[in-house]
Amino acid sequence: MDLNLRALTKVAGLLLVVLGGSMMLPLIVGLLYHEPESVRAFIVVIVPCLLAGGVLILIPGRQKSRFSIRDGYLIVTVSWALASLIGAIPFVLSGAIPSYVDAVFETCSGLSTTGASILPDIESLSKSILFWRSFTHWIGGMGILILAVALLPTLGIGGQFLAKAESPGPSLSKVTPKISDTAKMFYLLYCVYTVLEVILLMFGGMNLYDALIHTFGTVGTGGFSNYNNSIAHFDSAYIDGVITIFMFLSGGSYFLYFLVFRRGVKAFIQDGEFKTYLLIVAMATLLVTLGLWGFGIYPSPLSAFRYGVFSVVSIVTTTGFANSDFVLWPTFCQMVLFLLFFVGGCSSSTAGGIKPIRLLVMGKLIKRTVGLKLHPNAVNPLKVNNRILPVEVASGIAAFTFLYILLFFIGGILVSFDNTDLMTAFSAVGSCLGNIGPGFGAVGPMSNYSLFSDGSTIVLSFLMITGRLELFTVIILFTKKFWYPYG
Amino acid sequence: MDLNLRALTKVAGLLLVVLGGSMMLPLIVGLLYHEPESVRAFIVVIVPCLLAGGVLILIPGRQKSRFSIRDGYLIVTVSWALASLIGAIPFVLSGAIPSYVDAVFETCSGLSTTGASILPDIESLSKSILFWRSFTHWIGGMGILILAVALLPTLGIGGQFLAKAESPGPSLSKVTPKISDTAKMFYLLYCVYTVLEVILLMFGGMNLYDALIHTFGTVGTGGFSNYNNSIAHFDSAYIDGVITIFMFLSGGSYFLYFLVFRRGVKAFIQDGEFKTYLLIVAMATLLVTLGLWGFGIYPSPLSAFRYGVFSVVSIVTTTGFANSDFVLWPTFCQMVLFLLFFVGGCSSSTAGGIKPIRLLVMGKLIKRTVGLKLHPNAVNPLKVNNRILPVEVASGIAAFTFLYILLFFIGGILVSFDNTDLMTAFSAVGSCLGNIGPGFGAVGPMSNYSLFSDGSTIVLSFLMITGRLELFTVIILFTKKFWYPYG
Numbered sequence: 001m002d003l004n005l006r007a008l009t010k011v012a013g014l015l016l017v018v019l020g021g022s023m024m025l026p027l028i029v030g031l032l033y034h035e036p037e038s039v040r041a042f043i044v045v046i047v048p049c050l051l052a053g054g055v056l057i058l059i060p061g062r063q064k065s066r067f068s069i070r071d072g073y074l075i076v077t078v079s080w081a082l083a084s085l086i087g088a089i090p091f092v093l094s095g096a097i098p099s100y101v102d103a104v105f106e107t108c109s110g111l112s113t114t115g116a117s118i119l120p121d122i123e124s125l126s127k128s129i130l131f132w133r134s135f136t137h138w139i140g141g142m143g144i145l146i147l148a149v150a151l152l153p154t155l156g157i158g159g160q161f162l163a164k165a166e167s168p169g170p171s172l173s174k175v176t177p178k179i180s181d182t183a184k185m186f187y188l189l190y191c192v193y194t195v196l197e198v199i200l201l202m203f204g205g206m207n208l209y210d211a212l213i214h215t216f217g218t219v220g221t222g223g224f225s226n227y228n229n230s231i232a233h234f235d236s237a238y239i240d241g242v243i244t245i246f247m248f249l250s251g252g253s254y255f256l257y258f259l260v261f262r263r264g265v266k267a268f269i270q271d272g273e274f275k276t277y278l279l280i281v282a283m284a285t286l287l288v289t290l291g292l293w294g295f296g297i298y299p300s301p302l303s304a305f306r307y308g309v310f311s312v313v314s315i316v317t318t319t320g321f322a323n324s325d326f327v328l329w330p331t332f333c334q335m336v337l338f339l340l341f342f343v344g345g346c347s348s349s350t351a352g353g354i355k356p357i358r359l360l361v362m363g364k365l366i367k368r369t370v371g372l373k374l375h376p377n378a379v380n381p382l383k384v385n386n387r388i389l390p391v392e393v394a395s396g397i398a399a400f401t402f403l404y405i406l407l408f409f410i411g412g413i414l415v416s417f418d419n420t421d422l423m424t425a426f427s428a429v430g431s432c433l434g435n436i437g438p439g440f441g442a443v444g445p446m447s448n449y450s451l452f453s454d455g456s457t458i459v460l461s462f463l464m465i466t467g468r469l470e471l472f473t474v475i476i477l478f479t480k481k482f483w484y485p486y487g
Numbered sequence: 488m489d490l491n492l493r494a495l496t497k498v499a500g501l502l503l504v505v506l507g508g509s510m511m512l513p514l515i516v517g518l519l520y521h522e523p524e525s526v527r528a529f530i531v532v533i534v535p536c537l538l539a540g541g542v543l544i545l546i547p548g549r550q551k552s553r554f555s556i557r558d559g560y561l562i563v564t565v566s567w568a569l570a571s572l573i574g575a576i577p578f579v580l581s582g583a584i585p586s587y588v589d590a591v592f593e594t595c596s597g598l599s600t601t602g603a604s605i606l607p608d609i610e611s612l613s614k615s616i617l618f619w620r621s622f623t624h625w626i627g628g629m630g631i632l633i634l635a636v637a638l639l640p641t642l643g644i645g646g647q648f649l650a651k652a653e654s655p656g657p658s659l660s661k662v663t664p665k666i667s668d669t670a671k672m673f674y675l676l677y678c679v680y681t682v683l684e685v686i687l688l689m690f691g692g693m694n695l696y697d698a699l700i701h702t703f704g705t706v707g708t709g710g711f712s713n714y715n716n717s718i719a720h721f722d723s724a725y726i727d728g729v730i731t732i733f734m735f736l737s738g739g740s741y742f743l744y745f746l747v748f749r750r751g752v753k754a755f756i757q758d759g760e761f762k763t764y765l766l767i768v769a770m771a772t773l774l775v776t777l778g779l780w781g782f783g784i785y786p787s788p789l790s791a792f793r794y795g796v797f798s799v800v801s802i803v804t805t806t807g808f809a810n811s812d813f814v815l816w817p818t819f820c821q822m823v824l825f826l827l828f829f830v831g832g833c834s835s836s837t838a839g840g841i842k843p844i845r846l847l848v849m850g851k852l853i854k855r856t857v858g859l860k861l862h863p864n865a866v867n868p869l870k871v872n873n874r875i876l877p878v879e880v881a882s883g884i885a886a887f888t889f890l891y892i893l894l895f896f897i898g899g900i901l902v903s904f905d906n907t908d909l910m911t912a913f914s915a916v917g918s919c920l921g922n923i924g925p926g927f928g929a930v931g932p933m934s935n936y937s938l939f940s941d942g943s944t945i946v947l948s949f950l951m952i953t954g955r956l957e958l959f960t961v962i963i964l965f966t967k968k969f970w971y972p973y974g
Contacts, residue, residue, distance in 0.1 A: 069861060287900070295906075331912060335903035339896050362889040369886035372879075373959055374556060374968055391878050392859075398885035399856035402849040405892075409826050413774070416822035419782075422910050422927060425818060440909060472860055479857055 004071045011075050012082065013056025019086055020049030022139055023132065026090075029209075030128030038128040041093035049086065070482060076147065077474050080465050084108045087136055096129045101454045108461040110136025112468035113144070113350055115223025115320040115437030116428075118449045118457065122228050127209065130226045134213045137222030138194070141350035144468065145190060145254060148348040149183040185261065186254045193219045197246045204238045214321075218246045221351045223320030223437040230322040230445060237306055240323050244313050251317030251345030252277065272385045273346050276356040277316075280343055284312045284336050291333040308333075315340040318352040320437025322445030334440060341430040342404075352435025352467050354404055360384065361397045403471050408433055411463050415456045428452070432460040433467040491558045498562050499569065500543025506573055507536030509626055510619065513577075516696075517615030525615040528580035536573065557969060563634065564961050567952050571595045574623055583616045588941045595948040597623025599955035600631070600837055602710025602807040602924030603915075605936045605944065609715050614696065617713045621700045624709030625681070628837035631955065632677060632741060635835040636670040672748065673741045677837075680706045684733045691725040701808075705733045708838045710807030710924040717809040717932060724793055727810050731800050738804030738832030739764065759872045763843040764803075764833050771799045771823050778820040795820075802827040805839040807924025809932030821927060828917040829891075839922025839954050841891055847871065848884045890958050895920055898950050902943045915939070919947040920954040 023046045030039040087110070088103035090096075097103040102118045109116045110133055119125070125133075194215055201211040213226045227233035231243060256274055259267040268274055289301070289308035298304040307324045314321045315337050326337055344353015364382050371380050382389040411429035418425070420442055427439030428449065438445035452460065466474040476482050510533045517526040574597070575590035577583075584590040589605045596603045597620055606612070612620075681702055688698035700713045714720035718730060743761055746754040755761055776788070776795035785791040794811045801808045802824050813824055831840015851869055858867050869876040898916035905912070907929055914926030915936065925932035939947065953961040963969050 069863075073860075330903075331906045331909055332900070332903040334909055335899050335912060338909065339899065362885075365882060365886045366890050366893070369883050369890075370959060370963055370966055371968060372883070373560075373963055374966075374972065376556075391882065394882065395852060395878065395885070396856050396859070398849075398882070398889075399852045401889070402885075403853050403856075406853070412822050412826065413819070416817075416819040419818045422818055422821055422825065423908070425822060472857060476857055476860055479861075481858060481861055485861065 003074060004068065007071060008075060008078070009056050009059075011079065013053045013058075015079050015083060016049045016053030016056065016086070018139075019083055020046045020053060022135065023049070023090065025135060026128045026132035029131045030126070033127045035126045035128050038090070038094045038096075038126045041090040042128070042132070044093055045086065045089045070485070073473050073476050073482070076469060077465070077477055080111065080143075080469060083111055083139075084461070084465065087111065087132075090132060091129065094126065094129055096125045099454075101457050102450075105449070105457045105461045106133065107136060108464045109432075109437075110134070110222065110224060111140035111143070112435050112464040113137050113140045113220045113222040113318070113352065114432060114435040114464045114468075115217065116432055116439075116443075116449050116460070116464070117224065117437075118452075120448055120450050122226060125226075130213065131209075134216040134222070134224045134226070137220035137224055138216040139220075140222070140468070141220030141250075142187070142190060144350050145186045145348075146183070147469075148254070149186055182255070182258055185258050189254060189257055190219060193246060193249060197242065200242045201239060204234075204236055204242060206234070206239070214243065215246075217321060218243055218319065219250050219350065221247065221250050221317050221319045221345060221349070221435070223314070225321065228446070231310070232323050232325075232446075240306055240310050243321060244310050247313045247317045247319045247321070248281070250319070251313070251349055251351045253346035253348045255348040256346070270385060272360050273355075273357040276360045277346050280340070280356060280359075281312060281316055284316065284340055285309045287336050288312055288333045291330055291336070295330040295332070297329060297333075311337060312340065315436060316343050317345045317349075318434055318436045320431075320445070322438060325444055325446045326438075327440055327444030327447075338427065338430075338440060341427070341434050341436060344434055354401060354434075357384075358397050358401060361389065361394055362401065364389075365394060365398070400471060403475065404433070407463065407466065407471065407475075411459060414459045415452070418451070418453050418456050420451065424451075428456075428460060429463060432463040435464060435467050490561060491555065494558060495562060495565070496543050496546075498566065500540045500545075502566050502569060503536045503540030503543065503573070505540075505626075506570055507533045507540060509622065510536070510577065512622060513615045513619035516618045517613070520614045522613040522615050525577070525581045525583075525613045528577040529615070529619070531580055532573065532576045557972070560960050560963050560969070563956060564952075564964055567598065567630075567956060570598055570626075571948070571952065574598065574619075577619060578616065581613065581616050583612045586941075588944050589937075592936070592944045592948045593620065594623060595951045596919075596924075597621070597709065597711060598627035598630070599922050599951040600624050600627045600707045600709040600805070600839065601919060601922040601951045601955075602704065603919055603926075603930075603936050603947070603951070604711065604924075605939075607935055607937050609713060612713075617700065618696075621703040621709070621711045621713070624707035624711055625703040626707075627709070627955070628707030628737075629674070629677060631837050632673045632835075633670070634956075635741070636673055669742070669745055672745050676741060676744055677706060680733060680736060684729065687729045688726060691721075691723060691729060693721070693726070701730065702733075704808060705730055705806060706737050706837065708734065708737050708804050708806045708832060708836070708922070710801070712808065715933070718797070719810050719812075719933075727793055727797050730808060731797050734800045734804045734806045734808070735768065737806070738800070738836055738838045740833035740835045742835040743833065757872060759847050760833050760842075760844040763847045767827070767830055767843060767846075768799060768803055771803065771827055772796045774823045775799055775820045778817055778823070782817040782819070784816060784820075798824060799827065802923060803830050803840075804832045804836075805921055805923045807918075807932070809925060812931055812933045813925075814927055814931030814934075825914065825917075825927060828914070828921050828923060831921055841888060841921075844871075845884050845888060848876065848881055849888065851876075852881060852885070887958060890962065891920070894950065894953065894958065894962075898946060901946045902939070905938070905940050905943050907938065911938075915943075915947060916950060919950040922951060922954050 023042050027039060027042040030042060084104055084107045087107040091103035091106060092100050097106060105118050197215040197218055198211045201214060202208060217224050256267060256271050285308055289305045292298050292304035292308050293301050310323045311326050326334060342354055344355045345351020347355050347357050361384060368380050368382055382394055408429055412426055415429055416425045424441030424443055427441060428443045431437060431439040442451055443449055510529050514526060514529040517529060571591055571594045574594040578590035578593060579587050584593060592605050684702040684705055685698045688701060689695060704711050743754060743758050772795055776792045779785050779791035779795050780788050797810045798813050813821060829841055831842045832838020834842050834844050848871060855867050855869055869881055895916055899913055902916055903912045911928030911930055914928060915930045918924060918926040929938055930936055
């Protein structure tokens with residue numbers, strides 16, 4: 001136990017200040033819409049957050065010069081857990097969600113940009129509470145981008161694992177000025193997307209409040225709406241289109257956008273992950289559209305495409321918005337969507353899931369193994385983006401995927417105690433682990449997670465955070481080696 | 488195209504002779520029970536099989552001295568396909584199964600030791616036809632043992648992939664006298680199990696015919712019964728027990744039994760795969776038993792254990808016999824059983840599935856990756872059975888598992904065209920690919936596969952053969968590299 005405790009408390013303090021500061025926005029919303037109960041709830045949380053945060057930052061104490069890897073894992077996981085535990089309080093105090101366990105689920109779902117909800121009737125909540133609920137998506141998305149740039153490469157995990165292989169110049173994770181450059185670009189782009197989408201949605205007839213709510217849900221790839229029927233509420237092809245495009249953009253790699261900015265559009269073509277992402281979205285859209293049209297759900301191919309592409313992009317990018325209730329679709333269309341549960345958006349995006357780059361590597365691994373069966377002595381290295389992928393990286397990717405499946409299975413067993421049907425249990429677990437939101441069966445896009453017991457709610461909350469932090473960051477805390485590195 | 492065509496035709500001839508010879512047994516059964524239609528059907532197939540087989544073996548032709556790897560893959564896949572196509576004919580000619588596609592499904596299911604059936608009413612069939620149906624399990628099981636010993640190690644695939652690492656003496660696959668020794672042991676043991684189980688089942692009150700049928704289903708890990716209610720028909724704890732034990736033995740590694748014969752019982756303890764197999768069976772049995780008892784399905788813990796252990800062993804060993812209808816069980820128990828769809832019996836057994844040795848390697852890969860996250864520069868080789876596992880082998884295992892999941896997904900999409908519920912489609916595909924037999928939803932242990940269209944029936948037949956031959960053997964034939972190795 002030689003953890004950098006001083007640094008941990010400092011980060012916790014910073015987190016509290018940021019969290020308290022973030023609640024100022026819904027507080028303002030509450031004041032504007034005259035919601036005294038919600039306003040009181042926010043004030044009661046903001047004040048101690050800022051005070052305690054300030055104290056934790058300012059108290060003197062010997063500080064070690066640097067973070068160790070172990071500090072990093074602990075800080076990331078504790079920050080996400082703490083933010084969920086504290087962010088849940090306003091829901092309880094305002095009376096919006098009476099059960100604290102449910103409130104924590106809702107906040108985990110928000111901060112992890114999942115978008116699964118335990119609320120049977122979203123529209124009964126106050127404007128400020130719904131604003132806070134959706135704003136957690138935006139904060140969470142920003143948080144993941146910070147991690148993607150600043151912390152994860154150092155830890156050797158997460159989306160940026162290919163950064164070293166990809167960037168032709170000096171390694172992204174080693175040159176500090178470059179990190180801060182990249183970081184600024186990421187935040188800037190995140191904000192540009194936000195502003196742009198708000199404007200475009202308002203242009204389609206949304207008021208500012210609705211536009212903000214749905215933009216937070218889109219750019220964070222979260223999926224919380226303030227309407228029970230999600231995007232179907234608006235019934236507008238224009239709004240469907242705008243949100244589809246921004247979901248697709250948000251599920252793409254910010255790192256790639258950064259490269260495009262520097263090297264031009266050819267960076268898109270050179271990127272194996274983006275091509276895989278595009279191919280999967282295109283194929284799935286084609287299949288679902290044909291299915292919806294062929295099985296006669298939408299007689300016009302154009303309508304079939306509108307609802308097909310929206311649902312496909314919504315699931316692949318792990319957003320979870322819905323413009324129609326896909327659990328009522330033919331099994332074929334549902335099957336395609338369910339398989340997309342295991343895809344996810346690109347690395348260094350706000351999306352969750354296994355991610356196309358890992359699927360690409362696994363596909364290449366299969367191809368290579370087939371080749372070796374025929375020519376056992378051939379030299380046949382794994383290549384991604386025209387660069388040789390070290391065996392160590394490939395085996396790490398395989399390990400990630402196996403762990404993903406293992407958590408999916410363990411989660412399935414735990415949640416199945418509630419005796420829902422198998423598909424409901426499976427899809428709830430897959431949806432939460434992949435940070436998607438809706439599932440199948442009783443947890444479809446027009447339903448909610450209120451049917452689960454407190455036990456399952458806690459398991460699903462854990463899976464959302466674990467999925468969000470790319471599994472190992474959280475799972476590593478449960479190993480003996482983490483706590484007794486020299487034992 | 489420099490395939491050893493002469494050798495291929497010779498093997499095909501041999502196959503026809505063996506197949507024709509095998510049908511002598513059901514022919515005799517038909518004569519004993521006075522079933523003229525079935526007898527005629529068998530004779531009509533046996534005669535041309537023996538004639539054509541004899542001709543193919545005896546026609547002169549320049550024969551190349553040796554098989555290439557490509558010859559090997561082609562021979563194995565073509566043999567299995569041909570045997571299924573010809574073995575299906577008696578079902579059609581006797582009028583038992585009017586549709587040839589359905590008959591091929593039933594024969595694929597038999598020869599691949601799956602045990603999935605398209606027959607809504609098994610008991611309406613003639614004794615000789617039911618005998619042939621179950622005897623295909625026994626032939627298929629024997630065929631897989633032949634492959635495990637003789638061919639697969641040379642091809643570097645299949646159950647024996649760890650043989651080199653495991654056997655402390657000279658490599659199993661290089662010393663020819665040793666191969667034939669091992670092979671003899673395998674066949675002998677297979678026959679010993681067969682005779683022993685027949686005797687023990689007759690001791691429990693079964694007649695010789697029923698005992699033979701259910702022994703074929705057990706030692707081949709197939710699962711065809713001649714009763715609609717499978718083993719539940721007998722409603723005997725003794726019979727349940729005998730079959731449970733023989734299923735467990737048949738799902739264990741024949742190679743390990745061979746080692747035990749040579750080195751004593753300690754070989755069990757030294758074998759990582761067997762320990763994994765035992766651990767999974769024990770854990771799953773505990774969970775299912777507790778579930779059945781806790782949810783009040785069986786008020787007595789002993790009854791819960793009887794039905795729990797039977798179903799767990801039946802699924803893990805990919806047999807598929809049923810002594811109760813587990814689709815009526817609590818979701819928790821069903822979930823455990825469904826996860827076992829992805830386990831399977833040990834390598835070099837007659838069982839299908841991913842197999843415990845692969846799960847063990849994947850578990851170690853996860854553990855190793857976690858270790859490397861904490862200590863990125865640590866030397867941390869993968870070890871199985873106290874021997875270092877080459878990275879090449881580990882990545883082959885990962886590739887197998889990914890291909891397994893990929894086929895599961897593709898199969899799911901194709902079968903979902905039939906618009907059954909998601910769980911029926913998923914479990915049918917998982918069951919066929921893993922050579923298990925029953926599924927969930929509408930294809931439970933007391934139901935059958937007759938609800939599927941011809942298209943799905945063909946897809947599922949393909950998956951059974953592909954799963955049986957450890958994926959790559961079949962999939963490799965669909966690559967360009969196989970047909971144009973120098974192109």
